Amino acid sequence: MAESLVDDPRLAGLMVREAWRRARCALGAGPLTWLRLAGAAPDALVALPTPLRAGDPAEAQEIYSGTFTLAGTTAHAEGVSPFALVPSSPLWARELHAFDWLRHLAAAGDALAARNARLLVSEWIGARRFGAGRVPYEPDVASRRLIAWIAHAAFLMEGADPAFARLFLKSLGREARHVKRVSVGEAPAGLPRLRARIALAYAALCLPAGRARARAAAKALAAELDRQIFPDGGHVSRNPEAIPEILADLLPLRQLLLDAGQPVPRALYSAVDRMLPALRFFRHGDGALALFNGAGAAEPRLLAAVLRHDETMGEPISNARHSGYQRLAAGGTVLLADTGLPPAPALSGEAHAGTLGFEFSSLGQRFVVSCGAPGSRSESRRHASRVTAAHSTLTLADRSSSRFARHAALGRFLGNPLIRGPSQVTMEREDEDGLFAFRAVHDGYAEDFGLLHERRIALSAGGHRIEGTDRLAEAGRRCVAFEGRRRAAVRFHLHPSVVVEAVEGGLRLQARNHAWLFAATVEPEVEDSIFFADGSTGGGRRTSQIVLGFDADIVDTVFWSFQRELPR
Template identity: 45%
Template sequence: MPIQGMDGLSRRLRLVVGEVARRATAPLRRFARGLRASFEPSADRLAIAPQDLRTADPTVAGDIYAGSFVFSGQVVECRGRSPFDMPPPSDEWARVLHGFGWLRHLRAADTPIARSNARALVDDWLGLDTHPPVAWEPDVASRRLMSWLAQSPMVLEDSDAAFYQRFLVGITRHVKRLRIRYGEEPDGLPRLKTAIALLAAAVAVEGFRRQVKTAMRRLDDELKRQILPDGGHISRNPAAALDILIDLLPLRQALSARGIPASAALMNAVDRMMPWLRFVRHGDGAIALFNGVGPTPTDLVATVLVYDDARGATHGNASHSGFQRLEAGRTVVIVDTGPPPPIPVAQAAHAGTLSFEFSSGTTRYITNCGTPFRPLPQWRRMARTTAAHSTVVVGDRSSATVRDKGLVARLFGPVLVGGPESVPVERQEADGTVAVVASHDGYAKAFGVLHERTLRLSAEGDRIDGRDRVVPLEGGNRPPFVIRFHIHPQVKASALGGGGVVLLGPDGEAWEFRCADLPAHLEESVYLADLHGVRHAEQIVVAADAGGLGEVRWSFHRTAEPRALRRRVSL
């Protein structure tokens, strides 16, 4: 076995041994923390309610009052029963229900009926004898605690003393449980969200104020570990920063309102994630579809970016997170130039190394398939394959593997394993032209080849030149490979003579694809990152036979400007 393979195996073994040891000692830690928690004070008075920045829709309040709960694209009609008594159609639906994020819609309605309904639903939950396991998953419990704190002015308005006391008992129960079990949640976002929720509770509840220092230190540790120097997250999910900032920004405001200085780690993390969010955003405001990103709440992105005080120019090189951004004129190209993330945070990672997306203005032309919004396990698994990305697929296999069985999967979930270990990247900028040359060894063990990709964006932003090379190692044979370019469903694709393809955007802008070495043809594809479900799409496919051509050159060239721009020019 190659030394590189042995290194990968030893790292995986250390992770497994470490996780087994952590779980084996969890009961002892839980006992010790529970003993300490029994001597700590309970929630006595809410001093502040952190703001909820998420978009609210008051019309949803009417649906909830009517007993219609629409979560994750699924509907449950309660018909007079409590939603907590209804069988959930999926775990995803149940997680949203028990997370209580939907309380913001009732607050937006700002009516006595909505406030009364919110209070009754919270009281229903507090009165349950038992809760389903998903209700106490760390990220669900953290979301519920944050939602209760943020919406407490609405929930507690016009309430009696008995309900107020039950509500405080519920807050205490959440804080103690999350503190006792801290560190047992999955690594990555769930652990970071728990740390944010615990600090928010310490700031918001007067009786928990002496826990602020400990909670701040816990959050600092996670921010330093999980937020990379360029602002990306260790999971390599571009949208993770949005998920974090939407809770971190109100927490920063609450700290200021209570006269508690925010830590340097918290401030630095916010300052790094703001430009990162602009880095991974296309012209239409959507986040690039890499490593688990689904539909983008563009209004939420805009809300978060309002808090960006620096508003500096977007950088092009995010080497720590493993992404490159090429931008000129109205054109944006975003490239995945990193290996899969560490196994403990690879539950949603995709095998998309060296895939890219490009947009012009507010139109996305070439994308990856993305992750479905609705709970569709079969599509989610497909979305993680290399074939679901705009890159090269060698031998009809993915460059990394989803492991959903065996010991590693039982310990960490359906993680991405194997894949590229070395992804060297070179960025070149001259006279306004930007180029990225990168390669990866994800196919070295299976086929003995490297994939090298070059992308070059012209200074005017009207041309993208690409070159894909499949290079055999040590004189080996070259297997067959396919280059895929997934087309966004809002773009109309038509075949041209000579093997070309024209892409027509909804605003009349057109781009022509040409491959200098092999014919291109259109095939069916799917677009998964849509709130309304799976959408039909198309893809450009260029196929190379085994032992044949090892270098393929291709290009996208703008052939027509948007109609609005053409009208301005004619005037």
């Protein structure tokens, strides 16, 4: 059901603020902006960062041939500039203009790749000078581009002719002024606003801006980090994938400050020191991140590069209370669960309705997962990945525990934020000798169905057994509209590498060199599912899910368990 802006004043307020923000950004788009950003061109870069994002030389060959695969979509620029193409999607255009793909050319590292990179940068500068639409001026796109250009400036400048060097340095100055005048003030809440502060800090350190400006930029970044990074190291978006993305920019920046003899703000040190353990908190035994709230297939090389800076290497915390997640780990088994409230509507454009969903891995192999965010981010797949049924948790009447604002205008402006989700999630740990456990309750179904969802999950000390209970309790209100139609389903989405077969007493889940036995008090059904978060395909691998279907008006509690099979 599409949400009415009149019915929800919060959405109307968000719409008005976003429309006004976009209008202000639009004033900064067009040929005249190029003139307004004129200023003194820097003579040289005074510092250069060491980027952590690794590139792929094979991708450099594709780019050289005119093939640009971005955001899961491929476009061919044969004989023309890629910036002259009609973009296949807004997301493809944003990725193109953000220039993160420069890392692939830098990874090739040869003279041909460098010439190609300089040609593409020169083409972009020429296209922008005469107007290139609004996408290049969007705050987050501009911030990412500034970071990418500075990160790969050494690669671009080495062996370049003086004409390109002057053009590039002059454009860097313009880009920094644009981010300062537009991106910082107009960037949407959350990661885009933080990235704008990071970009300005890079510019203040690498361009000849002076120590005072560098200190001011670092101080402003520190304040934004205090606002966006939880005490347990999570990000306000509640997306685990945001953590390595932020660290990939913060760690080289911290080193730049140290190399320049500039004081590193305490908030920056603290944020890094909190986020590194949080990153380990969200990792499964195979090194992949948990797929909650917009997380997809994170780059393994980026995770490894970031974690090399983690000097603590202690055991991750078990209760990320501020971020709203739980971790149970023992004997090579890792279980992660979402026990938090959805992010605020302004931050929830990519968030998922997966409250009380969980995932688990065993001996380096993921067994139960969420479907994860698709690499292509097509609208239909994006929505399918966000619903409650795409998570390993309970659904009622095929409804999500959080509702999505599906109004057409909202989709264009706010990205379909979560609304009317759980207003309260209570959680308590029940760890005892020989057991790691938690119990959590959410009220996301109380308004429509008059029911609360309570989930308890326990992991044995040896990590060989998982026991779960899903219970539907009366919320103290009667919902006549759904009376008699409260069909419930508990879902367990399986990783694509897991093979499931029926055995006496339940199901056997086989993956690589070991297996788990699943049993429940409700007859399990095996149904088709899809795993969106697959890095090799951009999302969309077929897989299976276990479904425990029952009538909530007859059955109120379901027990289930996973038992690791002993070696024969």
